[in-house]
Amino acid sequence: MYFSKEAFIKRTIKTILQDKLLQSKSIEILIVDNAGTLSRSEFSDRRTKLISQRNIGGSGGFTRGIVEALSSNRNSHILLLDDDIELESEAIYRAITLNEYAKRDLVIAGSMLDLSQKHQLYEAGALYNKALHNREFQAFNIVRLHHHLDLQNVSNLNLLVETEPIDSAGFYFLSVPRKIFESIGLLLPLFLKVDDTEFCLRIKEKFGNDTLITFPGIAVWHEPFFAKSSxxxxxxxxxxxxxxxxxxxxxxxxxxxxxxxxxxxxxxxxxxxxxxxxxxxxxxxxxxxxxxxxxxxxxxxxxxxxxxxxxxxxxxxxxxxxxxxxxxxxxxxxxxxxxxxxxxxxxxxxxxxxxxxxxxxxxxxxxxxxxxxxxxxxxxxxxxxxxxxxxxxxxxxxxxxxxxxxWLALAIESRMKWSKVMTEWQQVSKEFTSLKFWRRYLNLDKSSIEKSERQDLVA
Structure with a gap:
């Protein structure tokens, strides 16, 4: 099942803007267009802003929006949403309300429902590098919590109240306090895949298990990853x-x-x-x-x-x-x-x-x-x-x-390089997640920013 992402984006924004509960909330919607397929004239509402840039992948698109949001002091939280989700805007209202009542900063991970079978929960957060049954270390393994849980079965709903620490969550819906970005940095420039997992791992390492949470009733529909495989x-x-x-x-x-x-x-x-x-x-x-x-x-x-x-x-x-x-x-x-x-x-x-x-x-x-x-x-x-x-x-x-x-030759060769390469990646990680690096990576020099601002005034 494949859909036009442009159609998803327009429908999602329309859903948010028309929600009466959100009218009282101060929100700004940043749409980052990596593909150059969207027009500024389609987003005329004062609460929306279209940002066009070259295609530097999902991590580049999300980070461009984060950098833009951090440049303003008007926001306390940044909500990351995928471009191919189906959304009920009440999920956003619930996340805002939860943040308002919370006594500490929370990173709220929305659950993912199966777009092809809308009554099925695909995941409510995930465990990384853990085995399914005993939760012991298992390299590269992902355990999707409440995977394929049938929400038509009322008895299953009680399972969502049972909390289990999660290691990672997708950017299909992730609400993050701006203080988190200011503390641990931005995303890794990985183009596609695993940037969300890495960011969540940093959150856990810095703030512990209780900061990254899922919450019943906060979710979006998304095409299952298996069906999207390329x-x-x-x-x-x-x-x-x-x-x-x-x-x-x-x-x-x-x-x-x-x-x-x-x-x-x-x-x-x-x-x-x-x-x-x-x-x-x-x-x-x-x-x-x-x-x-x-x-x-x-x-x-x-x-x-x-x-x-x-x-x-x-x-x-x-x-x-x-x-x-x-x-x-x-x-x-x-x-x-x-x-x-x-x-x-x-x-x-x-x-x-x-x-x-x-x-x-x-x-x-x-x-x-x-x-x-x-x-x-x-x-x-x-x-x-x-x-x-x-x-x-x-x-x-x-x-x-x-x-x-x-492959066998590569496996033998890599044994000699292993420690050196691993150390190199560890040493550059802080630089790669810094605002200074991303401004250079995104070509956000002064002239490009001024040009973007002029275009916004003309639009």
Whole structure:
């Protein structure tokens, strides 16, 4: 399910401006346009301001708005909202009221409801680097609290009152006191992905568990992340590496184990695009801070997107498979798993042993399907539940072997660099979240600000 973000933005702003409860509140709406697709004439209300800039990703868009808000002394809190949410404005009124009655500064994380199934709660905050059941350390793992909770079931509503400390929350709805930004700095310039998690981790480290909270009745609808997945998303696992390095939780063995598992899992279903993105992510993390300091973010992202077109053996077809195949419910035995892994589902077997057949794998947000069924097959068809795309991947032994060899060489090379690179990311983190850095990164020199102000007066 995909929608025009411009339509979402206009609808969200209209919803806020027309809310009678918010009329008595002093609010200013800053719309940051990274894409250059919005017009100032569409936002004529005195409470709105459109800010146009080059595309420097989600972190750049949010931070541009934060910098603008901090330049004024008229506000006490800054509310970050995604550009593709569906909102009931009462959620904002509740957040304002909660802040008015609170005896201390709170960072209020709105919950995320599933836009495709509006009665389902997708997450009410999340845990980071923790296992689902025992909450012990598990590198790169995200536990979405109250995931897929059915809110039509009245008995489930009591679960929302039970509080559990959260590690992170999304920028689809996050209310932050300006004092927080003034204390811990701005966002990391990560372009896309994990900037919200890193910011929340800093909040917890500085202010403890009780500052970042969720609250029943404060939520927005958002498309589930699984449905929005794109191949280039996997490149931004680079950001997970950066964030964990900065916060001192990243061990070499954990990182290698996680990436090896993810790369092998991709190669088992002949997903060379995914595997390549993961290898590239690791390579660029090892370059250190230079990857952010000297690269143009928009051009860099464009180059990453071009990598998507390198493999002709992978195609996307539009399909609608309404029911889950019963054959997918079985699990592989130990022998099947072992043979599947040792041969990488046929990459290391002679061509004569490869069958000119295909296999369908049904994937959900929690299950990738039984990959061993692709053993000795020529092609794999993957259908992601909730979507309308059928991914067709064909076996290319030379590409698969090249990628696994490249990864193994990288894993060995990185052992020598690990501590040095990790220290470098830690040392630059304070600079990268400073107002001075962001003003330079956003090209906010005096002349550009004056030009923007003149445009506002003309509009």
């Amino acid at each position: 191949i280039w998303n996997y490149y931004y696992y680079r950001n997970d590496l950066i964030v964990q390095a900065i916060h001192g939780t990243l061990r070499y063995t954990d990182a290698i184990a996680y990436f090896t598992k993810a790369i092998v899992a991709s190669l088992l279903v002949f997903d060379y695009k995914n595997a390549q993105m993961l290898v590239k992510a690791f390579e660029d993390y090892l370059q250190g801070a230079e990857i952010i300091q000297h690269a143009d973010p928009e051009q860099w992202h464009s180059q990453i997107m071009k990598l998507d077109s390198l493999f002709q053996t992978q195609q996307i077809q539009y399909h609608n498979l309404p029911s889950h195949p019963q054959t997918e419910r079985t699990t592989a035995n130990l022998i099947e798993k072992t043979v599947s892994l040792l041969t990488l589902n046929g990459h290391f077997l002679p061509n004569v042993l490869t069958q000119d057949k295909g296999v369908l794998l049904w994937q959900t947000a929690d299950c990738a399907g039984r990959r061993s069924r692709a053993f000795r097959k020529k092609r794999v068809l993957i259908f992601k539940e909730g979507g309308q795309c059928l991914y067709r991947n064909e076996l290319d032994k030379s590409v698969g072997i090249e990628l696994i060899v490249r």
